[in-house]
Amino acid sequence: xxxxxxxxxxxxxxxxxxxLFDLLSVRSILxxxxxxxxxxxxxxxxxxxxxxxxxxxxxxxxxxxxxKAGHIEVGQGEELFGILGHVDVVPVVEADWTSxxxxxxxxxxxxxxxxxxxxxxPTMAAYYAVKLLDKLGVKWNKRVRVIVGSDEETGFxxxxxxxxxxxxxxxxxxxxxxxxxVYAEKARATxxxxxxxxxxxxxxxxxxxxxxxxxxxxxxxASAKAELxxxxxxxxxxxxxxxxKEKLEGEVKVExxxxxxxxxxxxxxxxxxxxxNGATKLAEFLxxxxxxxxxxxxxxxxxxKLANDPFGEKLGIDYSxxxxxxxxxxYGILEYxxxxxxxxxxxxxxxxxxxxxxxxxxxxxxxxxxxxxxSTKEAHYVPKDxxxxxxxxxxxxxxxxxxxxxxxxxxxxxxARCLKKGVAFGLLFPGxxxxxxxxxEYLEVEDLLLATAIYAEGIYKLxxxx
Numbered sequence: 001x002x003x004x005x006x007x008x009x010x011x012x013x014x015x016x017x018x019x020l021f022d023l024l025s026v027r028s029i030l031x032x033x034x035x036x037x038x039x040x041x042x043x044x045x046x047x048x049x050x051x052x053x054x055x056x057x058x059x060x061x062x063x064x065x066x067x068k069a070g071h072i073e074v075g076q077g078e079e080l081f082g083i084l085g086h087v088d089v090v091p092v093v094e095a096d097w098t099s100x101x102x103x104x105x106x107x108x109x110x111x112x113x114x115x116x117x118x119x120x121x122p123t124m125a126a127y128y129a130v131k132l133l134d135k136l137g138v139k140w141n142k143r144v145r146v147i148v149g150s151d152e153e154t155g156f157x158x159x160x161x162x163x164x165x166x167x168x169x170x171x172x173x174x175x176x177x178x179x180x181x182v183y184a185e186k187a188r189a190t191x192x193x194x195x196x197x198x199x200x201x202x203x204x205x206x207x208x209x210x211x212x213x214x215x216x217x218x219x220x221x222a223s224a225k226a227e228l229x230x231x232x233x234x235x236x237x238x239x240x241x242x243x244x245k246e247k248l249e250g251e252v253k254v255e256x257x258x259x260x261x262x263x264x265x266x267x268x269x270x271x272x273x274x275x276x277n278g279a280t281k282l283a284e285f286l287x288x289x290x291x292x293x294x295x296x297x298x299x300x301x302x303x304x305k306l307a308n309d310p311f312g313e314k315l316g317i318d319y320s321x322x323x324x325x326x327x328x329x330x331y332g333i334l335e336y337x338x339x340x341x342x343x344x345x346x347x348x349x350x351x352x353x354x355x356x357x358x359x360x361x362x363x364x365x366x367x368x369x370x371x372x373x374x375s376t377k378e379a380h381y382v383p384k385d386x387x388x389x390x391x392x393x394x395x396x397x398x399x400x401x402x403x404x405x406x407x408x409x410x411x412x413x414x415x416a417r418c419l420k421k422g423v424a425f426g427l428l429f430p431g432x433x434x435x436x437x438x439x440x441e442y443l444e445v446e447d448l449l450l451a452t453a454i455y456a457e458g459i460y461k462l463x464x465x466x
Contacts, residue, residue, distance in 0.1 A: 001138065003460065005453040006399075008132045013449060017111075019054055020124045020448075023047060024104040024113040028088050030154045030216075039068050040088065040158070044150035047087035051123070051148050058131055069162035071147045074130050075140030081463050082145050082169030082422070083130070083455075084159065084415035085123025085176060086152035089115040091215045093222060096263075096439035109445050116443040118436040122175035122427035123148065125448055129455035139465040145169065152176070152415065154216060159418045169422075171388050171462075174415040175455065177424035178434075180396045182410040183389050185417055185424070186270075186324055186350040187379040189357050190217060193306070194370045195298045195336075195343030206230030208286065208295025209257060211336035213279030217348040218412075219437045220275030220330060222266035224282040228258040228289075235289075242285045248276070260285075266438045269330035269348045270411035272310040274434075279334040279345075280307035297368045298336055298343045305366065306331050306345065317360045324352035324379070324409045346374075350411035353379035380417035388462070392425050395458045399450060405430045425458070427451045 009016075031041015038045040048070055055062045055072030064070040075081075092101045092114050099105050104113035111121065127146050134140075147169075149158035206228045213224030228235075236252045239260060243250050250262040262282040267275025283302040291299060305314045312318045312329045320326040333346040351357050361371050382389060384407055393407055407423075416422035427447065428434055435441040460466075 001466070003136065003457075005457045006449070008136065008456065009128070009449050009452045012128055012132055016124060016128045016448070016452065017445075020111070020121060021104045023050055023087065023120045023124060024111070024115055025102055026050060026087075027102045028115070028150070029091050030088065030151070037067055039066070040151045040154070044088045047120075048148060048150045051087055051127070054127065055146070065165055066161045068151065069147065069149045069158040071145040071166070072127065073143060073145045074134050075142055075144045075463060077140060077142040079142045080145060080167055080169045081142045081459070082147055082172030082419055083126045083459075084147045084149070084172065084174040084418065084422070085126060086119045086149040086158070086415070087115070087123065088150045088153050089118070089120070090153050090219055090437050093439065096222070098440055101441075106445065110442040111445060111448070112440060112442045114441055117428065117441055119152065119176045121443040121448055122451065125427060125452040126175045126455050129452050129459055133456055133460055133464065138460060140463060141465050142463040144459065144463055149415065153218065156415075156418070159415060163418065169419055171421040172419050173388075173392065173423050173425040175426050175451070176414045177410055177412060177426065178428040179400075179426040179430060180402065180405050181389060181392055181407040182414070182416065182424035183382050183384050183407045184324065184409045185380040185413055186409065186411050187353055187355070188377040188413050189349045189351065189373060190375045191347050191349070191361060191371055191373045193301065193345040193347065194372060195294065195301070196368045196370060197294050197341045197343070198297075198368065200293050202293060204292040204296075205290035206258075206295075207292045207338070208299065208336060209338050211282070211286070211298070212334065213282070214333035217330070217332035217346055218269030219332060220267040220269065220272050221264060221277050221279045221332065221334065222439075223261065223263050224279035224334065226260045226282055226286060228260070230258065232258060238288070239285060242288075246281060248281060268412060268434070268437045269332055270328065270350045270413070272328055272330040277307070277331060280331060283307060294338065294343070295336070301366065301369055302345060315364060317357065317364070319351060319355040321352045321354055325411070327351035327355055327357070328411055350413070353381070377413065377417070380422075382421055382423055386421070388421060389423060391461050392423065392458045395454055395461060399454045399457070400429070402430065426454065
């Protein structure tokens, strides 16, 4: 059967864009309205229901599992092939967006909306790839499930619940990373730096009352706030000088207390070197003020051991190897509250398989700070010469002409690690701007269409009779 994949995608373009815009319009951020019906909030559940409704509308088997995940099934055969995407998205700071993050619009050939690139756009591309193949009447030799989660950004609880009840695919991919293909993913660990509060003594200029930044571990902190008690006189001038020197934005409000806000630059937590951590930058300013003892201990630790160091060199936890690259550290959530005696920096580390991070952390001894490991996940690996990898790579090269870029290792954790044999396959193309987890996230329409064609032919070669 000869198929012009790019033309077939164009035949479905308007329907694809309409369905995608509907999905992008759902504010599917982890919510606080948690119930049995909405385990991650009403937004993620609404988005999950919507994408499953597309499958039901198009005549396919659909299933909702524990209100957390679901699938759309196409094809036939004993073996199951999985395509795993997600419809939840990371939080937004609406003031940083040019257009509304949940009112998608196309400007200069780009679809601007939260989730356009991560991961609603790619998930819809993969679904339409399966759909166009089926509508062409291909002969399936495998069952194909588009498996959709609603908690990828905040813990993978969706797919964990799903696979407690449902069949594990023999192989598959997730369209939730970059082209050409991710064949291995670094191990992941999360840990907290916890301040030990001590009795106050000595003089100080300012008392640190509160200090907060970040909402999720896998984002570089885009904005941080601090609340101080102390002299008002020259605080505004000092802060403005600091902001000008660092070429950053922020503001001072003086009410009953002094309130500082500093804006950094968001980036994905697996690549913290591409962002500007608003909390560690604010800590740099706070360290110049002459804080109370506990506030000083907390801020000085951040400045001396964490700030401007995404590779862990200051703490002596840096590591690199030839295949998987460097260990990275994202200081994703920071909370200090004097009244409740809480001072915590929560960290997301992505590291090579061979690195014993926990052992290295156990060797750290810093006054007034405890380090507590909160989770670990092993690295994920599929050999580069596996048929799954070579087939998808061949299709990618055919459609793009790209012979320079090769399959690679990713710091980010994707659904690929939930499969016995899974890889991450697109959607971001080499050389294109990565706006995942950032303000003004966008996906180029042409990239969406090209990726859909690549997915369609890849699925055809792996799951259909030729």
